[in-house]
Amino acid sequence: MATVMDKGNTALRDARLEIEEFNYEYADTLDRFDVDGWVEYFTEDALYHVIARDNAESGLPLGLIYCEGKAMMKDRAYALLNTEMFAPRYLHLSITNTRALAIDGDLIRATANYTLVETLVEELSRVQQVGKYHDVFQRTGGGLLLKERRCIFDSVMIDNCLVFPV
Amino acid sequence: MDGNKDIRTTDATRDAPALVWPDDDTLIPDWIYTDQRIYDLELEKIFLGRHWNYVGLDCEVPEPGNYFRSYVGPLPVVVTRDADDQVHVFENRCAHRGVEFCREYRGTADSFICPYHNWTYNLKGDLTAVPFRRGVKGKGGMPADFDMADRGLRKFHVETRGGVIFATACDDMVSVEEYLGPVIAAEFDATFDGSEMKLLGVHRNILPSNWKLYQENLKDPYHATLLHTYLTTFGLFVSSNESNIPVDPTGRHGGLLSRRPEGRPDVSEEEQANMQAFKEAMPLNDPRVLEFIREFDSKWSGSVLTIFPTLTALRQTNILNTRLLVPRGPNEFMMIWTVFGRASDDEEMTRHRLRQNNIFGPAGFLGIEDNEALKFLQDGIRKSMPRDGLALLGDDDEPVDTIITERSIRAMYRYYRDVMGL
Numbered sequence: 098m099a100t101v102m103d104k105g106n107t108a109l110r111d112a113r114l115e116i117e118e119f120n121y122e123y124a125d126t127l128d129r130f131d132v133d134g135w136v137e138y139f140t141e142d143a144l145y146h147v148i149a150r151d152n153a154e155s156g157l158p159l160g161l162i163y164c165e166g167k168a169m170m171k172d173r174a175y176a177l178l179n180t181e182m183f184a185p186r187y188l189h190l191s192i193t194n195t196r197a198l199a200i201d202g203d204l205i206r207a208t209a210n211y212t213l214v215e216t217l218v219e220e221l222s223r224v225q226q227v228g229k230y231h232d233v234f235q236r237t238g239g240g241l242l243l244k245e246r247r248c249i250f251d252s253v254m255i256d257n258c259l260v261f262p263v
Numbered sequence: 264m265d266g267n268k269d270i271r272t273t274d275a276t277r278d279a280p281a282l283v284w285p286d287d288d289t290l291i292p293d294w295i296y297t298d299q300r301i302y303d304l305e306l307e308k309i310f311l312g313r314h315w316n317y318v319g320l321d322c323e324v325p326e327p328g329n330y331f332r333s334y335v336g337p338l339p340v341v342v343t344r345d346a347d348d349q350v351h352v353f354e355n356r357c358a359h360r361g362v363e364f365c366r367e368y369r370g371t372a373d374s375f376i377c378p379y380h381n382w383t384y385n386l387k388g389d390l391t392a393v394p395f396r397r398g399v400k401g402k403g404g405m406p407a408d409f410d411m412a413d414r415g416l417r418k419f420h421v422e423t424r425g426g427v428i429f430a431t432a433c434d435d436m437v438s439v440e441e442y443l444g445p446v447i448a449a450e451f452d453a454t455f456d457g458s459e460m461k462l463l464g465v466h467r468n469i470l471p472s473n474w475k476l477y478q479e480n481l482k483d484p485y486h487a488t489l490l491h492t493y494l495t496t497f498g499l500f501v502s503s504n505e506s507n508i509p510v511d512p513t514g515r516h517g518g519l520l521s522r523r524p525e526g527r528p529d530v531s532e533e534e535q536a537n538m539q540a541f542k543e544a545m546p547l548n549d550p551r552v553l554e555f556i557r558e559f560d561s562k563w564s565g566s567v568l569t570i571f572p573t574l575t576a577l578r579q580t581n582i583l584n585t586r587l588l589v590p591r592g593p594n595e596f597m598m599i600w601t602v603f604g605r606a607s608d609d610e611e612m613t614r615h616r617l618r619q620n621n622i623f624g625p626a627g628f629l630g631i632e633d634n635e636a637l638k639f640l641q642d643g644i645r646k647s648m649p650r651d652g653l654a655l656l657g658d659d660d661e662p663v664d665t666i667i668t669e670r671s672i673r674a675m676y677r678y679y680r681d682v683m684g685l
Contacts (some may be wrong), residue, residue: 147626151368152464159464159602161626163617168548173621175545180492182632184639253368254597255468258634259626 112197112205116234119241120192120209127261128188132174135262140235140242141167147248147263150228161250161259173262183260189214189222190263192230203236204244211248213263226252226263284685288659288673290651293644296473301683302593308683309572310336315422315429315442317574317587318342318352320601322426322460323369328386331369333599334589335419335430336573341365341375342428345386350423352430353388353416368465388416425455427576427585443570444511450518450568453561454578459606463616466600468625470634472641474573474588474596475679480633481569482517482671484508485656490636493628496545499523499553499580500565503531506666507563514674515571520563523555523580552618555580558605571675581612582619594645600624 119138126134139145147162164170194210208231215225228250235244248263282294282301295301310316318333324344332355333342339355355365357377364377374391375384383392390411398404419430424439440448470477480486487500494500500521507520547553555564559578568576573588583604589597602624604616624630644652654676657668679685 149464149466155369155464157462157464158613158617159466159620160617161466161624163621165614165618166549169552169618169621171548172552176493176496176628180496181628182490182492183635253467255466255625257468257470257625257638258631260631 108200109197112200112207112234113195115241116197116205116207116209116232117195119234120195124190124192124211127190127263130178130188130261132177132261133171136167136170136174138243139167139170139246140237140244143167143170143243144245144247145170145243145262146246147250147259149253150249150251151253153249161255162262177261181260183258184217186218186260187216188261189216205234205236205241207232207234211263223256224252225256226250226259228252228263282685284680285651288677289653289655291654291672291676292651293649295679295685296476296641296644297593299593302590304683305590306336306338310338311432312682313431313433313436314572315431315436315439315570316419316572317427317570317585318430319428319587320426320460320462320585320603321350321423321428322462322603322606323601324350325462326371328371328373329369330365330372330386332365332367334587334597335432337590339363340419340430341388343386343388349387350421350428351387352419352421352428353384354418356416357382358390358414358416384416388418390415425452425457426460427451427455427574443516444513446509447511447516447518447568447570450509450520450561450563450566451570451576453559453563454566454568454576454583456559460583460603461606461608461613463602463604463613463620465602466624467597468600468634469591469595469597470637471595472637473593473644474590476637476640477586477588477596477598477633478569478571478573478575478675479672480637481519481567481575482675483669484519484666485669486636487519490632491629493622493632497547497553498544499622502666505664507663508665508668508671509663510671510674514678517569517671517674519565519567519671521565522562523564549618551615552621553580554615554619556612556615569671569675571678577623579623580619581616582623583616584620584623594641598625 123138145164146160148160152159191212192209196208198206208229210229212224213226214222216222228248231247232243233245234241284292316335318340319331319342323331324342327344327346327348330341330343333340340352341355343351345351355363357364359380359382362377362379364375381394385391396405419432420436422429422439429439443451488495488502505522509518564580566578575586577584584600584602587599591597602620604613622628654669654672657665657670659670
């Protein structure tokens with residue numbers, strides 16, 4: 098497999114830069130609670146799966162969030178913004194260590210580390226979730242979109258609840 | 264300031280006299296959720312008392328040698344299946360110095376070796392090997408009368424019903440069936456009907472509230488359509504659904520049973536007027552999430568059982584889960600959600616259950632709200648001036664299809680007071 102370390106392999110390096118830009122925008126969208134906007138980072142048939150690392154490593158499929166297709170993500174966005182009761186909070190999603198692993202036609206396989214820090218009223222900031230994205234991006238006329246984002250989180254013990262997607 | 268007579272202003276006045284329960288069934292004193300003495304007494308009277316404690320499911324230890332970490336009340340235990348297919352539950356604490364030796368969520372082993380001094384236990388919890396038993400060069404080692412048979416892990420009695428594993432420290436305990444009572448046992452058996460289960464995964468979260476508040480939450484049909492706007496917005500549940508709130512004869516177990524009508528429920532003007540957060544019904548972009556595939560021999564499409572002390576068992580549409588409440592001090596508990604399907608599920612049925620499970624769990628539409636509400640509740644109880652809570656709604660002898668009621672909460676606390684001697 099060609100890697101970004103191969104001399105002269107600029108395609109993966111370019112892809113990585115493009116994905117970093119994408120992830121920065123993605124994080125900012127969620128930091129602004131724009132869950133409707135978050136949905137637009139995905140293809141119509143996208144898979145979005147937030148899964149605890151112990152389940153993933155035991156071959157157990159249960160997700161904390163499991164969306165097959167953009168329609169399910171839209172329903173989650175609507176429910177969060179219009180029906181859900183939760184404490185006010187600030188969100189701070191950091192996405193780092195982005196790696197483009199392979200390019201296959203219009204698909205790019207990539208990973209990145211993510212950390213979600215939440216701050217609630219009169220509480221200290223705390224790490225709500227730390228994990229790794231396992232992504233498949235699709236190149237479209239309008240730029241990159243996520244065809245698959247599997248968020249495998251190390252922070253198996255969740256502090257109360259996870260309100261917003263990561 | 265109202266409610267003056269309820270205010271105990273200093274720690275000294277709280278500590279000096281014994282904690283006294285108000286002489287009124289509709290009042291619940293707040294110290295049962297915050298006082299360390301109550302917490303300590305619960306270990307003795309409840310978790311180590313005459314109760315069956317849920318610890319896990321058969322499908323978590325499908326093969327001989329499988330094990331997982333669990334809890335009896337706040338006490339760490341290991342659940343194993345031995346070579347003879349017997350399930351065992353023993354303390355996760357080495358008999359020697361006390362090390363919590365099993366550190367993996369789950370796995371497969373033929374023995375457990377404490378890493379500190381290599382004391383070795385088999386899958387039944389018996390001590391099978393101790394290094395340097397005779398010392399070195401004739402010096403040191405165990406006393407001559409050391410008997411490994413006396414030094415095993417502390418074991419709990421185990422009974423499995425319908426694939427659900429219970430443990431008790433009580434040596435002359437009644438059967439699980441008798442413990443549940445006929446009404447609750449019938450509902451329990453409707454979900455755990457003996458068909459083979461398939462583990463789909465486990466959620467874990469820590470809630471900054473007292474464990475009893477979670478049992479109350481699932482005995483409380485009053486909050487369902489008021490807090491959970493998701494239910495009414497997407498047509499999963501409204502207060503006029505046919506419902507049943509059974510309580511076992513002792514009061515300790517309960518159920519919330521409901522039947523979802525075909526199509527969208529009809530929300531009356533009376534209901535709408537009472538629901539602040541009511542939204543006009545919305546269609547889902549992906550209606551598969553709420554699709555109901557009939558699979559159980561029960562008239563109820565939703566069944567939540569609260570089995571005292573720390574099990575809740577849910578069958579909602581095609582979502583199946585158990586929740587184990589693990590107390591971690593008066594102000595905190597851990598919840599272990601075990602989500603399962605059936606061994607006979609095909610891939611599409613498994614995916615259907617996974618899609619539907621977005622409703623529950625620590626990021627579920629109902630889970631988020633219950634966890635947040637209970638956190639706010641514990642904050643209020645823990646930080647504010649003492650004051651009794653109210654459980655006023657409904658009557659104790661009302662028909663069991665009454666839904667705007669707190670009868671089931673009162674019943675649990677009548678039992679609780681009795682067993683705790685309060």
